[in-house]
Amino acid sequence: MVRYAEAAGRWVLFATVLGSGLTFLDATVVNIALPQIGDDFGAGAAALQWTVNGYTLSLAALILLGGSLGDRFGRRRMFVIGTAWFAVASLLCGIAPNVETLIAARVLQGVGGALLTPGSLAILEASFEKDDRAKAIGAWSGMAGVAGAIGPFLGGWLIEAASWRLVFLINVPLAAFVIYVALRHVPESSNPAAARRFDVAGLVTGAAGLAGLTYGFTAWAADGPGSPAVLGALALGVGGLAAFLVVERRSSEPMLPLELFAIRPFTAANLVTFAVYAALGGVFFLVVLNLQVVAGYSPLAAGTALLPVTALMLVLSARAGALGQRIGARIPMTAGPLVCAGALLLLSRVGADVSYAVDVLPAAILLGLGLSLTVAPLTATALGSVPERHAGIASGVNNAVARAAGLLAVATLPLAAGIGTGSLTDAGDLAPVYRDAMLICAGLLVLGAVAAAVWVPARVRRESEVPVHCGVTGPAPHVAARQ
Numbered sequence: 001m002v003r004y005a006e007a008a009g010r011w012v013l014f015a016t017v018l019g020s021g022l023t024f025l026d027a028t029v030v031n032i033a034l035p036q037i038g039d040d041f042g043a044g045a046a047a048l049q050w051t052v053n054g055y056t057l058s059l060a061a062l063i064l065l066g067g068s069l070g071d072r073f074g075r076r077r078m079f080v081i082g083t084a085w086f087a088v089a090s091l092l093c094g095i096a097p098n099v100e101t102l103i104a105a106r107v108l109q110g111v112g113g114a115l116l117t118p119g120s121l122a123i124l125e126a127s128f129e130k131d132d133r134a135k136a137i138g139a140w141s142g143m144a145g146v147a148g149a150i151g152p153f154l155g156g157w158l159i160e161a162a163s164w165r166l167v168f169l170i171n172v173p174l175a176a177f178v179i180y181v182a183l184r185h186v187p188e189s190s191n192p193a194a195a196r197r198f199d200v201a202g203l204v205t206g207a208a209g210l211a212g213l214t215y216g217f218t219a220w221a222a223d224g225p226g227s228p229a230v231l232g233a234l235a236l237g238v239g240g241l242a243a244f245l246v247v248e249r250r251s252s253e254p255m256l257p258l259e260l261f262a263i264r265p266f267t268a269a270n271l272v273t274f275a276v277y278a279a280l281g282g283v284f285f286l287v288v289l290n291l292q293v294v295a296g297y298s299p300l301a302a303g304t305a306l307l308p309v310t311a312l313m314l315v316l317s318a319r320a321g322a323l324g325q326r327i328g329a330r331i332p333m334t335a336g337p338l339v340c341a342g343a344l345l346l347l348s349r350v351g352a353d354v355s356y357a358v359d360v361l362p363a364a365i366l367l368g369l370g371l372s373l374t375v376a377p378l379t380a381t382a383l384g385s386v387p388e389r390h391a392g393i394a395s396g397v398n399n400a401v402a403r404a405a406g407l408l409a410v411a412t413l414p415l416a417a418g419i420g421t422g423s424l425t426d427a428g429d430l431a432p433v434y435r436d437a438m439l440i441c442a443g444l445l446v447l448g449a450v451a452a453a454v455w456v457p458a459r460v461r462r463e464s465e466v467p468v469h470c471g472v473t474g475p476a477p478h479v480a481a482r483q
Helices: 007-041 045-073 075-094 099-127 130-161 171-185 200-223 228-250 258-262 264-293 299-304 307-327 330-347 356-384 388-416 427-455
Strands: none
Touching (some): 007 045, 007 075, 007 099, 007 130, 007 171, 007 264, 045 075, 045 388, 075 171, 099 130, 099 356, 130 264, 130 299, 130 307, 130 356, 200 228, 200 388, 228 258, 264 299, 264 330, 264 356, 264 388, 264 427, 330 356, 330 427, 388 427
16 A cells, blocks of 8 residues: 555555546647648538547447456456557557547547556555545545646647647656556555456447447537438437446446445435536537637637636635535535536527637636546545445446547537537637537536536445345446546
8 A cells, every 4th residue: 555645655656647648638638729620631511520539439349348347357457458569559640641530549549548547546545545535536536637638729739830730649658657657666555356257248339339329419500310221220329228237237246336336425425527528528629619710719719728728727626626525515515516507508609709818727627626626525525425336336426427428429519509500610600509508517517516516415324235136246447536
């Protein structure tokens, strides 16, 4: 066990933050490059959505498997393998000759992210002394949020300095450094009681469900709701998710032990996670796009616009984690999403004649304050409510919920906001879609706040045992957040 104040603890935290930060960074950094990718490859709205969603789909579909593999074969081992996989896929993205190859490489990136992301939280939970875990997880949550928020700025700078391809190529040396630090400083850990058989049926049905819904909603705008392809994909999605629940309920070693959701704080944390990260998926997809296409910002200026979010999360997230530990998570998890919703109401007004100081900066400050309040207590609630021995699976559950929320948001928001057959890189088409999408995202955040106020207990008590129902005896999760 390591301590937070010791050099050994700082190295463990550094490796896990930087490794998982690569996946969080790539979830947002590509958004700033979408106009340039569209221009270079002549890509339409659906192709740009798949450039984002190809990554998120494989990440969301496989992240539970990644947690299981880490619990069984070693969390550091899977963290290192996932980081190496992510680096190779990033190289393929950077040299892609067309948008089809880029989307395929993004899917491969998501596979690497699914292997390394659950391990990062599980490593912290297994490596730090009990008294230091909340502080370490708070720091991880804050830095992970910073990685996601800094993505647009970094992407803008790289695009203006050279090319959108550097957005992906920069991952290669960073990943190599993560692997070096992990092998040298991170202790190995695993769960001796982890399942010996992998839930292949759960993996297939869950992936089919997410893929069907994503494809159906993405194609709906162009093909119409009556299209056989759209109807077939949506039917596959609904049927796949229904089959996934049946498989998980009947399996003796499920990928997603459903009995965990009998633990009220765990369920509440994941409901709030879904609402908050669906909203954030829409925000980070559309805000930097709108600033470039409608407001006329350069890529660097559009990315820099959200830097206050990064700065505030860097300064405040660890403090918010400590505050949540002192007063309970309910208050910050309720107040944080409401503050974020106010920020999105301001952002919905950003159009062609935008003033950064009047229209963008106040919204960015509010968003940073709201996320700082929300992320660390949310993560700590999920992690602290289930048995310690299931750290990898639980980390995967919460990450999967967050990724699935963002995935479905990017697929459905343009449709819900009325994109029709319009283009996301045309100012006239994007402006009304952006405004309505921000209002929808604000509504999701309000729902997240309500869920926290109603279902998150004032104090979270770790369950010593997971109740077992209907003969299901698979491993139970112990959750982590994502950002």
